[in-house]
Amino acid sequence: MTAAKTLVCFTLFFFAHLTNAQSLTFTKDDTLRGSITPQRAWWDLTFYHLKVKVNPADKSISGSNEIQYTVLYPGNVLQIDLQPPLHLERAEQDGQILEATQQGRNAYFIALKKEQPKGSRQSLTVWYSGIPQAARNAPWDGGFSWEVEDAGQPFIATSCQGLGASVWWPCKDHAYDEPDSQAISVTVPNDLTDVSNGRLRRVTNNGDGTHTFDWFVANPINNYGVNVNIARYAHIADTFQGEKGLLSLDYYVLPQNLEKAKLQFQQVKLMLTAFEHWFGPYPFYEDGYKLVQVPYLGMEHQSSVTYGNRFMNGYLGRDLSGTGWGMKWDYIIVHESGHEWFANNITYRDIADMWIHEGFTNYSEALYTEYYFGKQAGTDYIKGLRGIIRNTSPIVGTHGVNSEGSPDMYPKGANLLHTIRQIVDDDEKWRSILRGLNRDFYHQTVYGTQVEDYITQHSGKKLQKVFDQYLRNSSIPILEYTIKKGRLKYHWVNCIDGFDMPVKVTLSPGKNEFIYPTTKWKSSRCKLPNKDDFQVEESFYVVARRL
Numbered sequence: 001m002t003a004a005k006t007l008v009c010f011t012l013f014f015f016a017h018l019t020n021a022q023s024l025t026f027t028k029d030d031t032l033r034g035s036i037t038p039q040r041a042w043w044d045l046t047f048y049h050l051k052v053k054v055n056p057a058d059k060s061i062s063g064s065n066e067i068q069y070t071v072l073y074p075g076n077v078l079q080i081d082l083q084p085p086l087h088l089e090r091a092e093q094d095g096q097i098l099e100a101t102q103q104g105r106n107a108y109f110i111a112l113k114k115e116q117p118k119g120s121r122q123s124l125t126v127w128y129s130g131i132p133q134a135a136r137n138a139p140w141d142g143g144f145s146w147e148v149e150d151a152g153q154p155f156i157a158t159s160c161q162g163l164g165a166s167v168w169w170p171c172k173d174h175a176y177d178e179p180d181s182q183a184i185s186v187t188v189p190n191d192l193t194d195v196s197n198g199r200l201r202r203v204t205n206n207g208d209g210t211h212t213f214d215w216f217v218a219n220p221i222n223n224y225g226v227n228v229n230i231a232r233y234a235h236i237a238d239t240f241q242g243e244k245g246l247l248s249l250d251y252y253v254l255p256q257n258l259e260k261a262k263l264q265f266q267q268v269k270l271m272l273t274a275f276e277h278w279f280g281p282y283p284f285y286e287d288g289y290k291l292v293q294v295p296y297l298g299m300e301h302q303s304s305v306t307y308g309n310r311f312m313n314g315y316l317g318r319d320l321s322g323t324g325w326g327m328k329w330d331y332i333i334v335h336e337s338g339h340e341w342f343a344n345n346i347t348y349r350d351i352a353d354m355w356i357h358e359g360f361t362n363y364s365e366a367l368y369t370e371y372y373f374g375k376q377a378g379t380d381y382i383k384g385l386r387g388i389i390r391n392t393s394p395i396v397g398t399h400g401v402n403s404e405g406s407p408d409m410y411p412k413g414a415n416l417l418h419t420i421r422q423i424v425d426d427d428e429k430w431r432s433i434l435r436g437l438n439r440d441f442y443h444q445t446v447y448g449t450q451v452e453d454y455i456t457q458h459s460g461k462k463l464q465k466v467f468d469q470y471l472r473n474s475s476i477p478i479l480e481y482t483i484k485k486g487r488l489k490y491h492w493v494n495c496i497d498g499f500d501m502p503v504k505v506t507l508s509p510g511k512n513e514f515i516y517p518t519t520k521w522k523s524s525r526c527k528l529p530n531k532d533d534f535q536v537e538e539s540f541y542v543v544a545r546r547l
């Protein structure tokens, strides 16, 4: 997901949400949605076949979802999530109608009749229909976007992170469990095209004024990444020679934008080159890479990345970092595609750890800038983002209740990663850690602590207090210091107990070297002729205060 339109309004939206969250007591619906309930835990999702018919005329949808799973241990009640005003009509297993009882606002418990032996593979189908929630502020507050493009034709799309995929299709609406593959069949009027995730297998004319697009995703996919995009699309095909061979590139835009897209989307290959360098091969060669124009800003839908940045550089023509570097590239192409690695390849198990997605992807913008414009440009970009960090609440949210953390997860998450890179103090090792994360957590869902542990182990650095400080607290450490008679005295304040982050400072003219402050005063020799020349290396996201 992109950082919001004007960070101010975004932050207001989020802070409103956050202040509530801080003071909010979570509801039964939050727990049903956000936790691995007993009715979810006993079965392992393996496959979905979602079939949906979209009726632009009355903004209704109807369809079914075939759900295949493996039994981990015997259970007889299975939870499926679907949000009103959509309605679950029927559930069947092996031709037997099953009773589905609504739990709270958004969940159904389906009572199974058949025995579910451990290790057995089972399948169940549910049918549903209704008028789905219309998006109020896509992609941040999603649902179905029912728009009309400037040639007067329907321009329809889905977005649903946070709100949940169950806003438009019945599924196991928790991030921890993904299908190993998924089929998506979308029926639309004959004069429109549907573009969804993965590869198009066939188009079937139904002889009733509609046709059906059968898409197939050959890889695990997070449910908020599943999407439909419907319009009179024009298509551009291309290829990229990447680390895993030839990668197909497909772009779907409104016909009136074809020439602009041909120009602007040349940045896709630049992005793939830079990100394969930093993160390893694009994670979905089997499904290809796509950019699909939609009536909202953009979103990281796997192998169907959506685009609404009006074919211009920056973030709708502006640079969020204020340094000018953000105007050198298209924010949506770079940011949303960065999510193919951090969000779609490595996915949070709980939305409370959404920094795994947004912190790394915000950081990927700086790495893209560094790749093409040099290391200093990357550093300037990341420093520029500090202006939009609020530090009013922690980046990590509340687990088990579908509650994400502070929007600082973007710029502060990125600055945390850049700070850790300085502590690692070995750029090749740092790159191998970023590539290693994508190799060793390939197509997995993970907790934030697993990522923290991985970086700690592979860097060989003590980082626990660093992660605790920047992820679970909202104050920024202050390095308090004095310089007297050639001695630098220093300690950390405004931080958690035991905070012990090493930091690079100038102890002699033009030379940065590590000191190892703690919350207790320490001292080191300082050969600076002028105290004002003392500084902390700029890539560390800390504050320095001379007493």
Ligand SMILES: [Zn+2]
Pocket (backbone or CB within 6 Å): 001, 002, 003, 335, 339, 357, 358, 361
């Ligand atoms: Zn994002």
